[in-house]
Amino acid sequence: DAGVTQSPTHLIKTRGQHVTLRCSPISGHKSVSWYQQVLGQGPQFIFQYYEKEERGRGNFPDRFSARQFPNYSSELNVNALLLGDSALYLCASSLTGSETQYFGPGTRLLVL
Amino acid sequence: DAKTTQPTSMDCAEGRAANLPCNHSTISGNEYVYWYRQIHSQGPQYIIHGLKNNETNEMASLIITEDRKSSTLILPHATLRDTAVYYCIVRGGAAGNKLTFGGGTRVLVKP
Numbered sequence: 001d002a003g004v005t006q007s008p009t010h011l012i013k014t015r016g017q018h019v020t021l022r023c024s025p026i027s028g029h030k031s032v033s034w035y036q037q038v039l040g041q042g043p044q045f046i047f048q049y050y051e052k053e054e055r056g057r058g059n060f061p062d063r064f065s066a067r068q069f070p071n072y073s074s075e076l077n078v079n080a081l082l083l084g085d086s087a088l089y090l091c092a093s094s095l096t097g098s099e100t101q102y103f104g105p106g107t108r109l110l111v112l
Numbered sequence: 113d114a115k116t117t118q119p120t121s122m123d124c125a126e127g128r129a130a131n132l133p134c135n136h137s138t139i140s141g142n143e144y145v146y147w148y149r150q151i152h153s154q155g156p157q158y159i160i161h162g163l164k165n166n167e168t169n170e171m172a173s174l175i176i177t178e179d180r181k182s183s184t185l186i187l188p189h190a191t192l193r194d195t196a197v198y199y200c201i202v203r204g205g206a207a208g209n210k211l212t213f214g215g216g217t218r219v220l221v222k223p
Contacts, residue, residue, distance in 0.1 A: 004155075033210065042199060042213030043156065056210055090155050097209045100146075103155035 002027065004093050004104030012110045013081050021076045021107045025093030031055070032074040033101055034066055035090040043090055049074055050097040078109075086111045116200045121218040130187040132217055134200030137181040143205040145176060147185050149196040150216070156199065159185065190221045 005024045013019050025032050031050040035043035045058040049068035068074045072093075078085055088108050092101035117135040124130040136145060144163050148156040160167055160174045162183070167174045173186040187194055197216040203209070 031209075035211070035213075042216060043211070045210040045212065048209060056208055058210065088153070092155075092211075094209075098204075100158055100161060101211060102158055103148075105155045108153075 004091055004102055006089075006091050006104040006107050008107060009105070010108045010110075012112065014112050015081055015083060017081050017111075018077065018079050019081060019109060021078075021089050021091075021109070022073065023076070023091030023093075023104060024073045025091075026102060029093040029095055029102075030072050031094045031097035032068055032072065033092045033094070033097075034074070034076045035092065035103075036060070037088040037090060037106070038084075039087070043088075046076070048097055055097055081111045083111050085109065116202055116214055118198075118200050118214065118217045120215065121220070123220045123222055124187075124190050126192060126221055126223050127189055130190040130194065130219060130221070132185040132187075132198050132200075132219065133182065134185070135182045136200070136202045139180050139202050140205045143202045145174065145180075145183050146201040146203050146211070147172070147174065147198065148201065148211075148213075149194075149198045151193075151196045156213075157196075159198075161203075190219075192221050192223065195219060195221045 033048040034046040037043040047066045048056040052068045063079045088106045092103045094101045146161040147159040150156045176183045199216040
């Protein structure tokens with residue numbers, strides 16, 4: 001069975017640009033969560049979506065937004081990129097959001 | 113969120129059991145203890161979780177004390193591929209469904 005997939009694997013952007021990261025959950029999972037992991041730290045929660053509705057939001061600025069599609073895949077959008085947005089962005093899926101979350105391999109974003 | 117405290121790092125010998133402690137003294141009755149590990153530059157990998165009873169799966173065993181204020185993850189026969197950062201996380205209850213990661217324990221398995 002395919003696990004959580006994310007695209008792209010790596011991305012380089014410049015300050016001020018916009019980026020869209022994509023995530024496909026495990027088949028049958030209806031909830032997707034996004035996390036940011038800055039080098040040397042543990043992942044930090046950004047968003048959780050279930051059935052296309054936002055169920056939780058971490059302490060991130062409004063430049064960060066996300067959505068979930070009818071097929072339960074999800075996009076994370078970050079506007080007006082800052083150098084500090086350079087990180088590994090992780091997507092995790094679960095059945096309804098309250099069960100075990102399984103992570104994808106992440107997208108490594110470098111902002112120059 | 114219930115906080116967890118883990119040692120920063122530990123070494124263990126290949127083939128021996130690795131016992132990873134975690135303190136979560138403020139855990140509430142409906143919060144679960146989860147363990148994940150992260151091998152360099154990869155996404156976190158789920159290992160095991162439990163509420164109050166001890167749990168075992170093909171990867172590890174989880175021992176939770178009776179008062180639930182601490183737990184131990186046991187890797188029964190550590191291999192070099194078990195070298196990773198191990199995160200103990202308390203999840204659920206008022207904190208909801210998000211995972212709050214701390215610094216974890218950096219485990220180095222040595223031959």
